[in-house]
Amino acid sequence: MTTESPRGKIFADRTLPLMLALGFSSGLPFLLVFSTQSTWLREVGVSKEAIGMISWVALAYSLKFLWAPLLDRFDAPIFGKALGRRRGWMALIQIGVALCLAGLSFGHPGEGLLWTICFSFLLGFCGSTQDITIDGWRIAVAPPERQGALSAASQVGYKIALLCAGAGALYIAQYQSWRAAYLAMACLMVVGFIANLFAPEPNAHIETAPGARKSLIETYAEPLKEFFARNGRSTLLFLLLLALYRLPDFVSGVMANPLYIDLGFSKTDIANITKIFGFGVGLAGIFVGGWSASRFGLMPTLLVGGIAASASHLSLALLAHIGQNLHMLTVAICVENFAGGFAGTALVAFMSSLVSPLHAAAQYALLSSLYALPGKILGGFSGFAAAKFGYSAFFVGTSCIGVPVVALCVAVWRAHAAQGAGAEENSLA
Structure with missing residues (x-):
């Protein structure tokens, strides 16, 4: 019978709360470019036909495999040297998600859709790329026997983020404004950014270093x-x-x-x-x-x-x-x-x-x-x-x-x- 080393327990204790926060960061943008946004658009009079077509901006979540290998092969600009390859990309993209949410907040979809469509497209790209970086970090940072616990922590964080981006954003929009709702969601991206700063950089890059x-x-x-x-x-x-x-x-x-x-x-x-x-x-x-x-x-x-x-x-x-x-x-x-x-x-x-x-x-x-x-x-x-x-x-x-x-x-x-x-x-x- 084998027992887990104290070092392994410390490692698990450190990564699980970080994974919870990163899972939260991963889930936050999704509804804000999908169902929550469709509520905003319909409320200001955008047609059902237009709402349906605007949903195509979320296609980036289905096409992320096209650029995922590039994030494994190259370092991120600005942050790559300071934080490492995986955490560098994560930090850069998290900032991008926050900026896109802030940009969406200043749109007026009832008067014109171009601003909203442009920032929604950018948010879909940044949100899906953030998923790549967080999944890559999770797979690389822990051995297979730790992946079950990390996946569970990630899912819990993701679900909490959906609650915030769904009910939370709707509450703020009801009692304040849609601009306040999206700015609040942009501020919540700080949760994942701080977790990334404290996260360990994996020593190896899974599936790319050997090749x-x-x-x-x-x-x-x-x-x-x-x-x-x-x-x-x-x-x-x-x-x-x-x-x-x-x-x-x-x-x-x-x-x-x-x-x-x-x-x-x-x-x-x-x-x-x-x-x-x-x-x-x-x-x-x-x-x-x-x-x-x-x-x-x-x-x-x-x-x-x-x-x-x-x-x-x-x-x-x-x-x-x-x-x-x-x-x-x-x-x-x-x-x-x-x-x-x-x-x-x-x-x-x-x-x-x-x-x-x-x-x-x-x-x-x-x-x-x-x-x-x-x-x-x-x-x-x-x-x-x-x-x-x-x-x-x-x-x-x-x-x-x-x-x-x-x-x-x-x-x-x-x-x-x-x-x-x-x-x-x-x-x-």
């Missing part, structure tokens, strides 16, 4: 080649399910807050029910999803999550049909958030099962970037669909996307089982 003499093309190509070779004929099936699994959520999510505003709910109502109450229900969905995966297995959980997440949009269709009703809003949010948390946990487990330990960072970055890409592209057209067919029909339509998702889950279940059986036969041979 320092490799060309840039090889750096990009090797993880892809290994992924396709290992999964064989099932690769495209796995990727197709990955691309479609959360498609209903991404398409419907752009129009959820505009629905609440158009029904006459106040920003306080939205904050109380969809953000604070929904926060707790979403956490419950995450925990139940994790328990289900360990108790019943990954593939059954993935199937149930796909059905639940898609069907949950029928509650929003019913809300749109009934109209302004706080009880129905509460029911809809409970159903949506619980199903979303459950399905999200299943999807993360599925993506993790597809990744090779040898190329964990590169492959997971690719999968986590691409799974949202189709949904975010189609989400840009969601305003046109909601305007043409009405909210009720729109949310029924997003729920119907779940039919091919369920069929894919069954096909992937069979392919996953066949792949596991083949691997077992090879090990016995």
Whole structure:
């Protein structure tokens, strides 16, 4: 029996609170360029069509794999020499996020959208790049046995940030102004910046230092080649399910807050029910999803999550049909958030099962970037669909996307089982 050294305990104690703060910093920008911003835009009279297209600025979160390897190979300007490669990039990008939030606060979207679109695009790029830097630091700073605890701390910090950027920003906007809300969020970026100053710089850069003499093309190509070779004929099936699994959520999510505003709910109502109450229900969905995966297995959980997440949009269709009703809003949010948390946990487990330990960072970055890409592209057209067919029909339509998702889950279940059986036969041979 081995015991953990005092040095290991000190290391863990130091990195966990830092990871909590960095997870907070990572989560803060996301809603401010997505659902919280859509509330602001709809309130000042921006059309549903325009709101849908503006959501495309968040595509950077799905394309971050394109520039992620560059952050591993080169030092950050200004901060790189003083803080090291990973912390240098982190500091530079955190300042960029704060400046973009401050810039957004001085926009007047009711009078013109150019300012808002430009700063939203920059915020999407900086926010997604911050995710790259924080994920890279987490993977490099601790051995594999520490990653579970660090990931949990990161997720908790991220969820707290979503609460601040959701309910917190709406409260400030309700009682002060949208400018005050976005300036307050910009100030909260100091949490992650201070944590970065106290964080240790990893001694090694995961996956890049051993291949320092490799060309840039090889750096990009090797993880892809290994992924396709290992999964064989099932690769495209796995990727197709990955691309479609959360498609209903991404398409419907752009129009959820505009629905609440158009029904006459106040920003306080939205904050109380969809953000604070929904926060707790979403956490419950995450925990139940994790328990289900360990108790019943990954593939059954993935199937149930796909059905639940898609069907949950029928509650929003019913809300749109009934109209302004706080009880129905509460029911809809409970159903949506619980199903979303459950399905999200299943999807993360599925993506993790597809990744090779040898190329964990590169492959997971690719999968986590691409799974949202189709949904975010189609989400840009969601305003046109909601305007043409009405909210009720729109949310029924997003729920119907779940039919091919369920069929894919069954096909992937069979392919996953066949792949596991083949691997077992090879090990016995």
